[in-house]
Amino acid sequence: MRLFSTLFSLTLAVSAVALPTTDHVVHERRTSTPSRWEKTARVNGTEQVLVRIGLAQSNLDHAYEYLMSVSDSVSPNYGKFWTSDEVISTFAPSDETVAAVESWLVNAGVAKSRLVHTKNQGWIVFESTATEAESLLRTKYYQYTDKLTGSKAIAAEEYRVPQTIQKHIDFVKPGVLLPIPSKDRSAKRTRKFKPTRQASANASSLSTCDEMITPACVAALYKIPHSSPNVSANNSLGIFEEGDYYSQEDLNLFFANFTPYIPQGTHPKPAFIDGAEAPVPVADAGAESDLDFQLAYPIIYPQTITLFQTDDYNYASGEIETDGFFNTFLDAVDGSYCTYCAYGECGDDPNLDPVYPDNSTGGYTGQLMCGVYKPTNVISVSYGGQESDLPAYYQQRQCNEFLKLGLQGTSILFASGDDGVAGPAGDDTANGCLGNGTIFSPAFPNRFSCPYVTNVGATKLYPNHTIADGESSVVDPVGHPYSVAYSSGGGFSNIYTIPDYQAAAVAEYFKNHNPPYPYYEGNASFGKNGGVYNRLGRGYPDVAANGDNIAEFWEGEFILDGGTSASTPIFSSVINRIIEKRIAAGKGPLGFLNPVLYRNAHALNDITNGSNPGCGTEGFYTAPGWDPVSGLGTPNFPKLLDVFMGLP
Numbered sequence: 193m194r195l196f197s198t199l200f201s202l203t204l205a206v207s208a209v210a211l212p213t214t215d216h217v218v219h220e221r222r223t224s225t226p227s228r229w230e231k232t233a234r235v236n237g238t239e240q241v242l243v244r245i246g247l248a249q250s251n252l253d254h255a256y257e258y259l260m261s262v263s264d265s266v267s268p269n270y271g272k273f274w275t276s277d278e279v280i281s282t283f284a285p286s287d288e289t290v291a292a293v294e295s296w297l298v299n300a301g302v303a304k305s306r307l308v309h310t311k312n313q314g315w316i317v318f319e320s321t322a323t324e325a326e327s328l329l330r331t332k333y334y335q336y337t338d339k340l341t342g343s344k345a346i347a348a349e350e351y352r353v354p355q356t357i358q359k360h361i362d363f364v365k366p367g368v369l370l371p372i373p374s375k376d377r378s379a380k381r382t383r384k385f386k387p388t389r390q391a392s393a394n395a396s397s398l399s400t401c402d403e404m405i406t407p408a409c410v411a412a413l414y415k416i417p418h419s420s421p422n423v424s425a426n427n428s429l430g431i432f433e434e435g436d437y438y439s440q441e442d443l444n445l446f447f448a449n450f451t452p453y454i455p456q457g458t459h460p461k462p463a464f465i466d467g468a469e470a471p472v473p474v475a476d477a478g479a480e481s482d483l484d485f486q487l488a489y490p491i492i493y494p495q496t497i498t499l500f501q502t503d504d505y506n507y508a509s510g511e512i513e514t515d516g517f518f519n520t521f522l523d524a525v526d527g528s529y530c531t532y533c534a535y536g537e538c539g540d541d542p543n544l545d546p547v548y549p550d551n552s553t554g555g556y557t558g559q560l561m562c563g564v565y566k567p568t569n570v571i572s573v574s575y576g577g578q579e580s581d582l583p584a585y586y587q588q589r590q591c592n593e594f595l596k597l598g599l600q601g602t603s604i605l606f607a608s609g610d611d612g613v614a615g616p617a618g619d620d621t622a623n624g625c626l627g628n629g630t631i632f633s634p635a636f637p638n639r640f641s642c643p644y645v646t647n648v649g650a651t652k653l654y655p656n657h658t659i660a661d662g663e664s665s666v667v668d669p670v671g672h673p674y675s676v677a678y679s680s681g682g683g684f685s686n687i688y689t690i691p692d693y694q695a696a697a698v699a700e701y702f703k704n705h706n707p708p709y710p711y712y713e714g715n716a717s718f719g720k721n722g723g724v725y726n727r728l729g730r731g732y733p734d735v736a737a738n739g740d741n742i743a744e745f746w747e748g749e750f751i752l753d754g755g756t757s758a759s760t761p762i763f764s765s766v767i768n769r770i771i772e773k774r775i776a777a778g779k780g781p782l783g784f785l786n787p788v789l790y791r792n793a794h795a796l797n798d799i800t801n802g803s804n805p806g807c808g809t810e811g812f813y814t815a816p817g818w819d820p821v822s823g824l825g826t827p828n829f830p831k832l833l834d835v836f837m838g839l840p
């Protein structure tokens with residue numbers, strides 16, 4: 193039970209005591225049914241069920257250690273990244289695990305020829321009748337109907353496995369979980385408004401950076417020098433997009449107005465996944481994609497951008513509803529994540545993720561793409577969601593995958609969300625908060641707050657302030673200037689405890705700048721004594737960058753846009769440029785950035801003005817050093833370059 197030990201301690205009753213008559217023990221139990229699901233009837237015993245058994249991976253208890261070994265600068269193995277084969281063989285379930293599970297199934301009457309072992313070695317899958325599966329798992333399957341969408345699912349309230357098998361499996365599907373569909377799977381929330389100033393204002397002037405952030409402002413804020421004309425063929429910047437598409441016309445307009453040195457027609461290299469396509473006509477342009485490229489190109493050009501665009505139009509547009517997120521991308525960059533097998537079944541969740549081939553009109557009719565693209569050195573992701581939208585195991589599995597990508601030398605940066613200490617309005621409660629609406633709601637992947645990614649919060653330059661005055665955290669009330677309130681996502685995880693690399697920084701914050709709110713300690717005491725945040729949780733964001741009043745061309749027009757969506761490609765581009773220098777000096781990429789960043793807080797511009805309101809509070813306050821609003825601060829390119837060039 194290593195993989196989900198933290199998570200399952202909340203829901204999993206492991207009781208050898210309760211069942212004196214059998215060696216079977218309860219492996220998972222659900223005590224309530226999510227309100228949107230209605231239990232209708234027992235599943236007809238003759239119905240076909242695809243049983244999937246998630247095998248316990250080996251060595252996950254050492255995974256953090258392995259990651260720190262290659263990404264903490266004090267380690268002698270710093271920068272000695274693993275090959276993907278090393279990752280697969282290290283974490284693959286042990287032979288003992290595979291043998292034990294197979295022999296349990298075979299002894300229970302499931303012929304060995306029916307068992308399919310998926311490619312990444314993570315699952316054993318077989319087709320069964322409901323009756324056979326019920327007898328195997330000492331359970332009863334029920335049909336559930338989603339009252340909102342009408343979709344159906346099969347689930348049990350609890351199931352059992354032999355005690356000797358328990359340590360070899362993570363979970364069985366169908367199991368106790370009912371999918372919790374998200375309202376907005378990508379949940380990127382860019383905010384835009386029409387500026388009074390025109391794009392034609394002097395693009396190289398720094399006197400209007402308090403009104404609009406241009407490439408010249410970004411370069412000046414973070415002291416980013418002009419890029420060398422010589423760039424490495426192995427350092428394309430990765431940008432993830434889903435259901436939102438760039439328009440070449442918008443990029444061209446932007447280049448013409450702000451960066452004439454970037455030729456018209458410059459566009460990302462396609463790494464299109466499962467039938468995704470881009471660009472789109474200008475009228476259909478996506479504000480997120482346009483923003484990401486218009487921020488990144490000016491920093492990294494002539495380096496290229498690799499666009500990881502996911503999913504065929506039916507899925508990406510929501511025409512066919514799916515709630516999963518990011519798995520098809522992970523499949524495409526890491527074949528070992530993919531578990532395509534003879535049943536067309538895979539590690540993705542067919543209840544949550546797109547299923548390919550997609551036979552609907554216009555769908556992508558190829559097979560799910562597995563391991564077809566090499567991950568880039570840096571991947572920028574301006575998408576997210578709320579943890580409550582997706583099952584725990586689903587996100588935990590992704591979190592481990594981010595760790596594995598870090599082991600292989602990829603730096604992954606995620607936007608921290610745009611709702612301060614809250615979630616988006618309407619998520620969980622009307623104000624986007626938890627409990628009775630007073631408890632802070634960390635965002636996905638932060639709420640499950642995967643500690644193996646770098647989280648990026650947002651800063652801004654206030655009116656009548658110059659670059660020399662410095663930035664503050666974003667606090668934009670409703671109507672000023674966007675139609676919705678916006679502040680930098682930040683807070684403390686309800687799942688992950690404070691990772692070592694961050695412990696001193698977080699302790700310092702609590703010691704010197706204790707937030708004026710009651711707290712609870714560990715999610716087991718969620719909300720206790722009126723607590724509104726988890727004092728023991730992983731803090732986020734890790735870093736920040738500008739994310740307000742960003743100059744952008746979208747749908748052919750000049751707008752100002754904002755969001756941690758903007759901060760993330762800026763920080764990612766800075767890291768890409770640093771790796772460029774390292775490659776030129778015969779060094780390698782950087783992998784997981786946090787251990788080095790937390791050891792070198794001086795290389796970031798500390799943000800000490802502002803907070804991140806939400807849940808009827810002013811949120812947390814920025815402070816000298818790390819804070820749960822702006823992290824360690826914004827990039828200081830020369831200082832970060834010094835730090836990273838000083839490493840092997």
Ligand SMILES: *[C@@H]1O[C@H](CO)[C@@H](O)[C@H](O)[C@H]1NC(C)=O
Binds near residue numbers: 236237
């Ligand atoms: C179960 O399905 C079989 C085959 O479709 C059908 O003959 C049978 O009547 C069903 N049983 C129940 C209890 O609905």
Ligand SMILES: *[C@@H]1O[C@H](CO)[C@@H](O)[C@H](O)[C@H]1NC(C)=O
Binds near residue numbers: 394396397
């Ligand atoms: C634009 O601003 C820069 C820097 O302030 C200045 O050097 C340049 O002359 C200006 N260009 C025009 C056309 O005003």
Ligand SMILES: *[C@@H]1O[C@H](CO)[C@@H](O)[C@H](O)[C@H]1NC(C)=O
Binds near residue numbers: 420421422
């Ligand atoms: C770029 O690379 C070429 C060929 O390797 C070399 O001659 C030139 O000096 C380099 N230029 C810069 C600015 O590094």
Ligand SMILES: *[C@@H]1O[C@H](CO)[C@@H](O)[C@H](O)[C@H]1NC(C)=O
Binds near residue numbers: 424425426
């Ligand atoms: C890119 O990396 C590969 C190995 O990953 C290496 O064989 C190749 O020479 C590199 N190319 C350049 C231009 O550095």
Ligand SMILES: *[C@@H]1O[C@H](CO)[C@@H](O)[C@H](O)[C@H]1NC(C)=O
Binds near residue numbers: 549
């Ligand atoms: C999609 O088409 C393939 C091949 O034509 C077929 O095997 C498969 O069953 C179809 N899937 C669905 C969901 O109709």
Ligand SMILES: *[C@@H]1O[C@H](CO)[C@@H](O)[C@H](O)[C@H]1NC(C)=O
Binds near residue numbers: 655656
């Ligand atoms: C900025 O300065 C101008 C000119 O001094 C003034 O008119 C304006 O009110 C100031 N804006 C803010 C937000 O302080």
Ligand SMILES: *[C@@H]1O[C@H](CO)[C@@H](O)[C@H](O)[C@H]1NC(C)=O
Binds near residue numbers: 202687715718
């Ligand atoms: C934390 O505990 C609360 C109350 O028991 C529960 O509703 C919530 O799902 C838990 N959060 C997580 C992330 O497990």
Ligand SMILES: *[C@@H]1O[C@H](CO)[C@@H](O)[C@H](O)[C@H]1NC(C)=O
Binds near residue numbers: 629721
């Ligand atoms: C929410 O719950 C907390 C503690 O249980 C309580 O102090 C607070 O008054 C409640 N707030 C509302 C708006 O009900």
Ligand SMILES: *[C@@H]1O[C@H](CO)[C@@H](O)[C@H](O)[C@H]1NC(C)=O
Binds near residue numbers: 661664801
């Ligand atoms: C600090 O933030 C406040 C808003 O909270 C803003 O009015 C003020 O201008 C900021 N100060 C600086 C120096 O940016």
